[in-house]
Amino acid sequence: MRVMKFGGTSVGSGDAIRQVVSILSAAHRPDAPVIAVVSAMSGITNLLLEAAADAAQGRLIETSDVRHRLLDRHLVAAAELIRDAGLRQDVATSMAALTDQCLRLIESVQVLGDLSPRVTDWISSFGERMSSRLIAGILRDHGTPAEAVDADQVIITDGVFGGASPLFEQTREAAAARLRPLLEKGILPVVTGFFGADVNGVTTTLGRGGSDFSAAIIGSALDAEEIIIWTDVNGVMTANPKLVPEARTIPAVSFAEATEMAYFGANVIHPRTMQLPAERGIPIWIRNTFEPEHPGTRIGPEPVENGVVKAITAIPGLSVITVEGAGLLTVAGVTARVFTAVAGAGVNVFMISQASSQNSLSFVVRSSDAATARRVLEAEFELDLLRARLLRVWEDPDVAIVAVVGAGMRGTPGVAGRVFQTLGAEGINIVAIAQGSSELNISCAIAASEVARAVPALHRAFGLGEQPA
Numbered sequence: 001m002r003v004m005k006f007g008g009t010s011v012g013s014g015d016a017i018r019q020v021v022s023i024l025s026a027a028h029r030p031d032a033p034v035i036a037v038v039s040a041m042s043g044i045t046n047l048l049l050e051a052a053a054d055a056a057q058g059r060l061i062e063t064s065d066v067r068h069r070l071l072d073r074h075l076v077a078a079a080e081l082i083r084d085a086g087l088r089q090d091v092a093t094s095m096a097a098l099t100d101q102c103l104r105l106i107e108s109v110q111v112l113g114d115l116s117p118r119v120t121d122w123i124s125s126f127g128e129r130m131s132s133r134l135i136a137g138i139l140r141d142h143g144t145p146a147e148a149v150d151a152d153q154v155i156i157t158d159g160v161f162g163g164a165s166p167l168f169e170q171t172r173e174a175a176a177a178r179l180r181p182l183l184e185k186g187i188l189p190v191v192t193g194f195f196g197a198d199v200n201g202v203t204t205t206l207g208r209g210g211s212d213f214s215a216a217i218i219g220s221a222l223d224a225e226e227i228i229i230w231t232d233v234n235g236v237m238t239a240n241p242k243l244v245p246e247a248r249t250i251p252a253v254s255f256a257e258a259t260e261m262a263y264f265g266a267n268v269i270h271p272r273t274m275q276l277p278a279e280r281g282i283p284i285w286i287r288n289t290f291e292p293e294h295p296g297t298r299i300g301p302e303p304v305e306n307g308v309v310k311a312i313t314a315i316p317g318l319s320v321i322t323v324e325g326a327g328l329l330t331v332a333g334v335t336a337r338v339f340t341a342v343a344g345a346g347v348n349v350f351m352i353s354q355a356s357s358q359n360s361l362s363f364v365v366r367s368s369d370a371a372t373a374r375r376v377l378e379a380e381f382e383l384d385l386l387r388a389r390l391l392r393v394w395e396d397p398d399v400a401i402v403a404v405v406g407a408g409m410r411g412t413p414g415v416a417g418r419v420f421q422t423l424g425a426e427g428i429n430i431v432a433i434a435q436g437s438s439e440l441n442i443s444c445a446i447a448a449s450e451v452a453r454a455v456p457a458l459h460r461a462f463g464l465g466e467q468p469a
């Protein structure tokens, strides 16, 4: 059995879905069944989250506009691809019912003026609920028996809204109970990506971009032979091809390298995807829905030693937070207090840097988390601020991290030197620098506006466009 996940662009239009249906119907056979995992049509999750946030702010949301943008996208694809009138009507009816349910939720947010994490997760799950029904309907119309499955019945989570983790044994049981009977009947399950439900059946999302993780959870729970992530590029590449047109496909990377690349911004794969398949030795392939003959990238257990540096990645949208005070770091426990406070607020820290004067401590977070980080630090150090032991806590916005990643860097001297030299020659100022203890990456914080120059320059400096990666 194989699990195939299709991302938002792959299911984003009638033309794209035509490709998905051709891949799935060619691959799914009674003796070699496939489980599909699908994301929402591109842009739909953002639309739902924006509508919910507007509603909570009391801004009068035009529900007819949301209805139009949500429902019509799906109906147009159904009209384009489903030939049987009865089937088309059934799919349209279920799309309309889901849209109504979702709009009722958004209206209740507007009435209450309050958007809880629980309701956010529920509302944002509707894109996948709709796309799975649409795609199952189109597959049936094209002669492949298929059934849409909501993942609340498949992935059982720890209930953390916005970033849930699976409870693996419960998920194994639920996935087997819900999906194996379909496979035994030759039916291709089309499972919603992005979310699961806690033990009480409450919808919990796995985090933005989490459908890759859904595929990994389901593939691992059911001991799949392989997991294929179908997307809109030819695999994991030496850099984001949108930033570096000469970027090349990397034929093979290890689970550890793929995790590092994903964590440092290669959003072609979600960083949480690798862990469960790595524990079970299940390979993950990244392939292109729009160029299915291309082999793509294999992510597997083996260390793959070709080249020192494999990829240049970038994370935009970051801020540096600095805590400053005379002799600050000589006061025992300050560092622990800073990071305990920040972690307690659920803020992820990407990089830490400490001035040698010991007067300041800086760290990099997502800009969307910066206000929270400042607030909790000001609360934590309220007394110190009052007594002027601490001068201030401030944010430097518009920062990005660029990273060079590759297992071959371990023990290879000169990589950091070449990074500095390259950025220096481009006149790019380095705000902070870090090397992971695993020596799989070297990362630098720079001004966000420099990313478009830094990534191609590093890509050239490490010869990634020329030699086989």
Ligand SMILES: Nc1ncnc2c1ncn2[C@@H]1O[C@H](COP(=O)(O)OP(=O)(O)O)[C@@H](O)[C@H]1O
Binding pocket: 006, 007, 008, 009, 010, 039, 209, 230, 231, 232, 233, 235, 236, 237, 238, 239, 240, 241, 242, 265, 266, 267, 268, 269, 311
């Ligand atoms: N190193 C990289 N290799 C390939 N793609 C990358 C890399 N870094 C960033 N990307 C971007 O990731 C995108 C695919 O991710 P995403 O849009 O989330 O896909 P999907 O909708 O299929 O989940 C590509 O279009 C590409 O621009």
Ligand SMILES: N[C@@H](CC(=O)OP(=O)(O)O)C(=O)O
Binding pocket: 006, 007, 008, 009, 039, 040, 042, 045, 046, 127, 193, 194, 207, 208, 209, 210, 211, 212
């Ligand atoms: N639809 C969800 C989950 C997801 O994984 O989407 P995609 O596969 O398009 O990155 C999101 O936008 O976050």
